[in-house]
Structure formats: structure tokens, C-alpha cells
Amino acid sequence: MSTSLRNRPGPALAVAAAVLLVGAIALAFYWVPDDADQGFSQRIFYIHVPLAITAYACFFWAAWKALRLLWKADERYDLESYTAVHMGVMFGILTLVTGSIWARISWGVWWSWSERQLVLFLVLFLFYSAYFMLRYSVDPGPRRARMSAVYALFGVVLIPVSFLAIRLAEDFIHPVVFTQRGPQMAGSMFVVFCLSFAGCLALAGALYQTELAGKRLDVRLRELRRALA
Amino acid sequence: MISARDLSKRFGEKEVLRDVDVEVARGGFLLVTGRNGSGKSTLLRLFAGLLAPSDGELAVEVERHAVGYVGHEPLVYRELTSVENLELYGRLYRVPERRERIGMLLERYGLWDARHERVSTYSRGMQQRLALCRALLHDPELLLLDEPFAGLDREGATLLDGELGELVATRTFVVASHQPERLERFATAGLALA
Amino acid sequence: MTSYLSDVAVLARKDLLLELRSRDTVPAMLLFVVSALVVFHFALPSETAESDLAASGLLWVAILFTALLGLTRAFVAEREQGLIDALVLAPCDRSAIWLAKTVSVVCFLLVAEAFALPAFALFFSPVDGVTVAAVLLSNLGIAAVGSLLSAIAAASRTRELLLPLLFLPLAIPIVVGGVGASVAEEPGRFLGFLGLYDGIFAIISWASFEYVVTE
Numbered sequence: 144m145s146t147s148l149r150n151r152p153g154p155a156l157a158v159a160a161a162v163l164l165v166g167a168i169a170l171a172f173y174w175v176p177d178d179a180d181q182g183f184s185q186r187i188f189y190i191h192v193p194l195a196i197t198a199y200a201c202f203f204w205a206a207w208k209a210l211r212l213l214w215k216a217d218e219r220y221d222l223e224s225y226t227a228v229h230m231g232v233m234f235g236i237l238t239l240v241t242g243s244i245w246a247r248i249s250w251g252v253w254w255s256w257s258e259r260q261l262v263l264f265l266v267l268f269l270f271y272s273a274y275f276m277l278r279y280s281v282d283p284g285p286r287r288a289r290m291s292a293v294y295a296l297f298g299v300v301l302i303p304v305s306f307l308a309i310r311l312a313e314d315f316i317h318p319v320v321f322t323q324r325g326p327q328m329a330g331s332m333f334v335v336f337c338l339s340f341a342g343c344l345a346l347a348g349a350l351y352q353t354e355l356a357g358k359r360l361d362v363r364l365r366e367l368r369r370a371l372a
Numbered sequence: 373m374i375s376a377r378d379l380s381k382r383f384g385e386k387e388v389l390r391d392v393d394v395e396v397a398r399g400g401f402l403l404v405t406g407r408n409g410s411g412k413s414t415l416l417r418l419f420a421g422l423l424a425p426s427d428g429e430l431a432v433e434v435e436r437h438a439v440g441y442v443g444h445e446p447l448v449y450r451e452l453t454s455v456e457n458l459e460l461y462g463r464l465y466r467v468p469e470r471r472e473r474i475g476m477l478l479e480r481y482g483l484w485d486a487r488h489e490r491v492s493t494y495s496r497g498m499q500q501r502l503a504l505c506r507a508l509l510h511d512p513e514l515l516l517l518d519e520p521f522a523g524l525d526r527e528g529a530t531l532l533d534g535e536l537g538e539l540v541a542t543r544t545f546v547v548a549s550h551q552p553e554r555l556e557r558f559a560t561a562g563l564a565l566a
Numbered sequence: 567m568t569s570y571l572s573d574v575a576v577l578a579r580k581d582l583l584l585e586l587r588s589r590d591t592v593p594a595m596l597l598f599v600v601s602a603l604v605v606f607h608f609a610l611p612s613e614t615a616e617s618d619l620a621a622s623g624l625l626w627v628a629i630l631f632t633a634l635l636g637l638t639r640a641f642v643a644e645r646e647q648g649l650i651d652a653l654v655l656a657p658c659d660r661s662a663i664w665l666a667k668t669v670s671v672v673c674f675l676l677v678a679e680a681f682a683l684p685a686f687a688l689f690f691s692p693v694d695g696v697t698v699a700a701v702l703l704s705n706l707g708i709a710a711v712g713s714l715l716s717a718i719a720a721a722s723r724t725r726e727l728l729l730p731l732l733f734l735p736l737a738i739p740i741v742v743g744g745v746g747a748s749v750a751e752e753p754g755r756f757l758g759f760l761g762l763y764d765g766i767f768a769i770i771s772w773a774s775f776e777y778v779v780t781e
Contacts, residue, residue, distance in 0.1 A: 269734070273728075276728060282384045282723075285424045285781045286721060293778055296770065300767070304739050307762075308739035308743070311756060311759055314746065369387065417651075422651055422654060435657070445647055445649075447652040448647075449580070451588050451643075452583065464576060465656060466569070506652075
């Protein structure tokens with residue numbers, strides 16, 4: 144297994160991420176009009192939802208790499224899947240934090256079980272945290288790679304199933320319903336949203352490449368040490 | 373039948389096998405020697421397909437139903453009797469004339485009288501004999517034996533000697549032992565692991 | 567196909583026979599589920615215990631944790647005596663090992679529930695047909711996912727610690743389905759959801775077991 148120099152993170156993604164995110168945040172604060180229902184606090188939406196969608200994207204990417212690993216039995220995909228899960232969890236934590244802040248600003252509570260996205264992310268956070276527990280408690284090798292891959296696949300299956308479960312659960316949990324925030328966006332809102340979304344994806348991509356390159360270097364270093372020993 | 377080139381196996385950071393080159397022809401008898409911890413068991417497990425190589429190439433041209441394996445553990449369920457254990461494996465391996473074959477093996481290895489007792493009551497030597505029965509039950513083409521004489525008393529060792537003598541002409545063997553003197557007369561090839 | 571099913575039957579029979587001989591797991595599950603229900607009584611203020619909602623939730627918590635107890639033992643012989651090697655070496659399909667284990671776990675759960683449901687009716691509130699249906703339906707999902715995760719946990723260093731961590735997030739939809747079926751006016755949706763969960767996770771567990779036990 145070799146790593147080539149082309150795996151060094153291109154600075155392009157990082158620069159793009161910086162530009163897009165800074166731009167989106169600036170626009171979100173200064174340009175976009177206030178939301179009719181929620182006022183100024185709604186602006187967190189421009190970062191919260193893109194973070195959430197990016198986290199989902201990371202988990203799906205991890206599952207895709209996991210599938211490739213099981214298919215091709217190429218351990219290279221193990222690192223990629225693992226890094227993607229790591230990214231997903233990081234963005235997931237950010238989603239939970241921004242969601243919590245939004246709930247605090249809007250409704251005065253730090254947590255709300257009526258927020259489906261937040262609850263779903265909580266469940267996924269627990270699930271993917273267990274992914275790391277799994278990796279730490281199995282010795283490195285093809286066995287661990289395959290078990291992690293299977294678990295990552297279970298994760299993406301869990302996403303829609305959990306979402307459905309949470310929706311069904313609302314029937315009998317009788318949450319206190321806060322104002323519904325609809326996705327109707329005026330033109331300018333949509334533009335900022337897209338910018339922010341692109342920025343988040345770019346950030347995820349840049350971090351992913353960086354971490355992956357770092358991990359691959361680790362592996363390469365170990366290989367060299369072994370060869371020299 | 374088995375062909376290994378630059379075969380290496382690591383467990384995490386620990387390298388157990390490094391650049392092993394060996395070929396075992398059909399009908400051959402490879403004797404693997406080396407002190408404890410040299411990777412003999414790991415090599416056999418690689419040949420059995422229980423482990424995947426970390427590096428290098430390994431080709432074993434035999435299907436699972438034709439492989440008999442004796443490892444460090446007897447691989448029998450302790451809470452079942454020897455008959456029940458062999459029935460289980462007999463069914464899984466689709467052994468023809470299962471009952472007769474089980475009876476024959478148990479008798480040959482001196483386990484007939486204890487056949488309805490749970491394996492947990494057996495001595496180490498008896499468990500090893502049962503492990504041999506298990507490995508031979510489905511009449512495999514390739515026999516991978518890891519320290520097959522371990523735990524056997526003199527009678528059991530004689531039985532195994534006899535069995536090897538009978539089978540060595542028509543089956544392929546890879547046997548690991550850290551006391552190879554008994555087996556040297558059967559060996560057609562040797563591999564010494566560091 | 568028939569040889570596949572006969573492999574499953576042979577392996578399941580082995581698991582059930584082992585349990586009958588050693589009587590390790592099922593008695594522990596029975597005692598645990600009743601103990602858990604008693605603890606719940608003391609853990610809740612009396613008004614909430616009257617409410618159907620809280621009570622049915624407790625039933626599912628008790629069942630889940632009892633199932634975890636049983637699942638932790640699912641591959642114990644295979645792990646402790648290295649027997650998973652023997653099963654992996656055998657010419658049978660590896661998924662047959664999973665299916666056999668799932669069947670035996672379902673059987674253990676049924677025995678445990680035969681005690682748990684009457685105990686629950688005695689201590690808390692009566693159990694209706696819908697709840698029984700939900701419990702029976704959930705067994706497949708619990709056993710299917712649990713057997714796979716138990717094999718993963720058995721191969722790890724932390725074993726009994728790891729299984730609950732892996733299992734509980736995946737069990738959340740089962741709890742939703744089960745409790746929902748018990749308390750909602752239209753339980754059909756929730757029972758359907760449980761069936762969906764069972765189907766989806768049984769299929770991916772079945773398909774991925776091979777990759778979990780081999781290298």
C-alpha cells in the first residue's frame with residue numbers, strides 16, 4: 144500500500160472554504176433581511192442547516208467508502224471511511240451546538256426534543272461515537288477494517304429509519320411545539336444559504352483531505368520503519 | 373496445492389511472519405519447525421483461511437470442505453458430548469454415512485466408551501484425540517495440524533503415528549511442531565521459522 | 567437452499583442444546599427482567615407509574631436490557647473456546663451462522679417475555695394484544711441486529727462493554743415502535759414500522775455477517 148504525493152491537500156479547497164464561509168457569514172449578518180417569524184436569531188439557520196447536511200454527506204461518503212472496502216478488500220478505503228466518519232461527527236457536534244444555541248436564543252431552552260433534526264443528530268452522534276469505541280477496542284488489521292465498514296453501513300441505514308422513528312414518536316411524546324420554521328426562503332436568503340452550504344462542504348473536503356493525508360503519512364512512515372528494521 | 377510468496381503477517385505493530393516463501397505440492401508433507409512464538413500457528417491459520425495476509429501472496433487450491441484443521445484449541449463444544457460434536461460437524465461437512473464414520477473414528481481413537489459424556493469431563497489427551505477425529509471426519513485432502521501430538525499419551529501418539537502413516541501417501545499435510553523428530557520420516561519438505 | 571436451511575437448523579439446534587445443558591443465559595434473563603421491573607417500581611413516583619405511557623416505556627426498557635444480557639452471551643462459547651474458527655472453516659455459508667444465532671436469541675427472548683409480560687401486568691398495568699404483538703415483532707429486529715453486533719463485540723477487547731454501546735442507538739427505533747404501538751390509538755403504523763425495521767436490519771445483518779467473522 145503506497146501513498147503518493149498527490150494526496151497532499153490542495154490549498155484550493157481550503158481557500159475556497161475560507162472565502163465561501165467568510166462571505167456567507169458576512170452576508171448572513173449584513174445583507175439578508177430579517178426572518179418574518181423569528182427575527183435576527185433565525186440567522187443561525189444559515190450555518191446550522193448547511194452543517195447538518197454536510198454531516199450527512201460525510202456519513203454517506205463514509206458508507207460509500209465502507210462499501211468499497213468490503214467489495215474490493217482494499218484497506219486503503221478503511222482510512223478514507225474512518226476519516227469521513229470523523230468529519231461527520233465533528234460537523235455533527237457543530238450541528239448540535241449551533242442548534243442548541245438557536246434553541247436558546249429563540250425559545251430560551253438549551254435543548255428541545257421537538258426539534259427533529261437535533262434529536263436525529265443526537266442519535267447519530269451516539270451511534271458514530273460507538274464507531275470510535277469499536278475502533279479503539281479492536282486491534283488494527285483487516286478484521287477491524289471490515290467491522291468498521293459494516294458498522295458505517297448500518298449508520299446510513301439508521302439515518303432514515305431513525306428519522307421515521309422520531310417523526311412517529313412525536314405522536315405520543317406530545318412535545319411542546321414551538322413555531323414551525325418553514326423552508327420558504329426569499330431569493331437573497333437562498334443565495335446565502337447556498338454559499339454557506341458550499342462553504343461547509345468545502346471546509347469538510349479540506350479537513351478530510353488534510354486528515355487523510357496525515358493518516359496516510361503515518362501509515363507510510365510505519366511501512367518504512369518496518370522495511371528498514 | 374499451497375503456494376506462498378513473500379508472505380507476511382502483522383498483528384498491529386507486531387510482525388509475526390516475514391517474507392515466507394514456501395510451496396506445498398499435492399501429496400506433500402511440509403514440516404514447519406521453530407521455537408514458540410515463531411509464527412507456526414499463524415502460518416497454519418493463514419493456510420486455513422482464518423487469517424488474511426498482511427503482505428505477499430498466498431494461494432491455497434483447495435476448498436473449505438476439503439480442509440482439516442487442528443489448532444491449539446480442540447474446537448469442540450465442551451458442553452456437548454463427543455457424539456453430538458461429531459454429529460454437528462458431520463452435518464455441516466455433509467459427511468456421507470455419518471453415523472458409521474463417527475462410530476469408526478471414536479472407536480479407533482479410544483473414545484467410544486466415553487462418547488455420551490460431555491467433553492468438559494474429558495482429559496486433555498482425550499480432547500486432543502477428539503480434535504483429531506473432528507479434523508479427519510470429513511476425509512479432507514489437506515490436513516493442517518498445529519502441534520498434533522500435544523497432550524497425547526503414548527497410546528494416543530501411537531494412534532496418530534499410525535494414522536499419519538496411512539494417510540501420508542494420499543493426502544497433503546502441513547504440520548507444525550516444535551519437536552519434529554517424530555515427524556521427520558514423513559516429511560517431504562521442511563520450513564524453519566525464525 | 568435446503569442445504570442452507572439445514573445448516574441453519576443444525577447450528578440453531580446446537581445453540582439451543584447448549585443452553586439447555588448449561589442453563590446459563592435464560593434463567594439469568596428471567597431473573598433480570600423481573601428484578602428490573604421491581605427496580606422500576608421503586609424508581610418512579612406513584613402518579614407516573616399509574617400512567618400507561620410511562621409504564622409501557624418501562625416494559626421496553628426492561629426487555630431491551632434483558633435482551634442485551636442474553637446477547638452478550640450469544641457468542642461466548644465461540645469466543646472463549648475459539649470455536650468461531652471451526653464454524654468459519656466449515657463449508658457452510660457464514661450467514662447461516664448468523665441466522666442460526668438469531669433464531670436461538672429469538673427463542674431465549676420468547677422465554678424471557680413469557681415471564682416478563684405477566685410480571686409487568688402484575689406490577690404495573692394490563693398488557694393488551696397489541697403490546698404482545700409489538701413485543702413479538704420486535705424480537706426479530708433485536709435478535710438480528712444483536713447477533714451481528716455480538717459477533718463484533720466478541721472479537722473486541724472490551725466485549726461486554728462494547729455491545730451496549732453499539733446496540734442502544736440502533737435499538738431506539740424499536741422502542742419508538744413498541745411504545746407507540748402500546749399507547750397510540752392507531753397502532754397499525756407503529757407495528758408496520760417495527761416490521762420495516764425488522765426487514766431492513768435483518769437483511770443487512772444477514773448480508774454483512776460474513777465480513778464480520780472473516781478476515
